[in-house]
Amino acid sequence: MLIDATAVPADRGGVGRYIDGLxxxxxxxGCDLAIACQRSDAERYERLAPSATVIPGPAAVSRRxxxxxxxxxxxxxVAQQVNAKVIHAPHYTAPLRSSCPVVVTVHDATWFTEPAHYERAKGTFFRSAIRTSLKRAARVLVPSKATRDELIRLLDADPTRLDVAxxxxxxxxxxxxxxxxxxxxxxxxxxxxxxxxxxxxxxLGAQEPRKNVPNLIRGWVSAxxxxxxxxxLVIAGGSGHDSEIDQAIAEVPARLRLLRPGYLRFAxxxxFLGGADxxxxPSHGEGFGLPVLEAMACGAAVLTTPRLSLPEVGGDAVAYTEEDAARIGTDLAALLDDQPRRTALGAAAHERAAQFTWASSAEAHVAAYARAVSP
Structure with a gap:
């Protein structure tokens, strides 16, 4: 089994958290594992997976x-050299020709449902990559039932080749x-x-249009x-391409305090999450919603939207709002005024988060690899 980890960004964002957990x-x-990675990540994967064969790629793969x-x-x-039975391409794209079956992870379908939330060139690239992977991959892994259903609805994907993990x-x-x-x-x-x-x-997350940060800022002001x-209001995480964030910040009254600390240390x-009120x-939609799950694991009272996969993750252990600023403000104010509810949500969230383990995810991945080899 060869995993291509060369797509992991330096900031260990979503795909990094996925591969580093899996x-x-x-x-x-006991999976017979080989990992192709960027040279700067070689020691990390040797530590994370002591039994695996780690193969650093050329220095140039740090450039997209x-x-x-x-x-x-x-x-x-590399797959031939390590005698891999399957290649797992964990970030949308995959080799078009390979001597062994290829399994691809498609993380979400919002490239199609929310095209305006992505830079044009990037959106065009990933929509093409998703279509190609759906046609050519032996199996396609998705992180939620909602993503599976969207791929079937929007792209007529073959449901018998989609695996939820x-x-x-x-x-x-x-x-x-x-x-x-x-x-x-x-x-x-x-x-x-x-x-x-x-x-x-x-x-906590990338400050890109899909995350709906401007409406969060305006809703927080209202509340x-x-x-x-x-x-x-503390907006942490990497800067993105949402040009409306600065405008929303400019509208914040002087007596309110908004912080943008950038990336926080993992420690x-x-x-940060468990200490927040x-x-x-309030995302417009997620393929899974890892930031929500991570906040739940920290015992946080989470306010999110019921879009796509987020109810699969949050269940009854989070509070829900809509995407407009007025509703965010109303629902945020209600939570801030209700300490007992926030305490109850935090406890329920922590308990529910314990159901999502990387061990269970690994078992689902191994099952998909096996189906790729013996369809």
Whole structure:
């Protein structure tokens, strides 16, 4: 089994969390595993999967164009060298020719349902890649039933070749924080002292149009502008291409506090998520919703939308809102005013998150690999 991890970005974003969670789980159940990766990640995968064969790719694969070219030529050669029975391409694209079956992960269908939320060239590329993978891959893995159903509805995908494998959550990294972890994060964010009597509302994710950050900002303003001790809004994560965010920030009243700390250290994420009054994630749609699951694992009260896969992840353990700013404001205010409900949601979220394990995900992946070899 050869996994192509060369697509993992330096910031360990969504695809990075996916592969970094899946690889050790596959190794733990005895999967005969080889991992192709960027040279900077070789030691990491040797540590995560001690029994695996780790093959660093050429230095050039750190550049996207070179990686895509190497995927077509170099990856099939690596598969032959390690005598792989299956290639797993975990991020939409895959080699068009290979001596062994190819399994591709398609993470979501919002490239088709929300095309305006993506840069034009990027959207065109990934829509083409998804269509190609649906036609040519031996099996296609998807992280939710909603994504499977959307691919069938929108692209007439063959349901007999689609396999659902939910993501898991790293329960050691994403855990209910103690008081010291919460205090450390508040101190690093500057949310301490008499000038910061309120708590904070947290967002963690890429600041791209699909995440609906401008409406979150406007909804937070509506919910908090008349409060005596309004909570801050902390928008953490990488910068994206949502040009409306700066405009929404410009409209924030001076008495409210909004922070954009950028990327947070992994060690600070439990304190950040579990220490928030509310973790708000009013996305227009997700293929899975890993940020929601990670916040749930930290015992956070989560406010999200009932779009696509998010109810599969959140169930009854999160609060739901709509995508417009007015409704976000109303529902956020209701949560901020109801401490008992937030406490109950946090407890239910932590319990539900425990059902999503990388061990279970690994078993579903192995089943898909087996189907690829023996259809």
């Amino acid at each position: 690889v050790p789980a596959l190794d733990a159940i 164009s070179a990686r895509l070219a190497w995927e077509q030529t170099g990856l099939p050669l 939910y993501h898991g959550v790293d329960a050691e990294l994403f855990h209910q924080p103690d008081d010291a972890e919460r205090a450390r994060v508040r101190s690093r964010l500057g949310l301490v002292g008499p000038s910061c009597p309120g708590g904070y509302v947290a967002f 908090c502008e008349r409060r005596a001790d309004p909570p801050a 600070d994420l439990p304190g 509310v973790v708000a994630y």
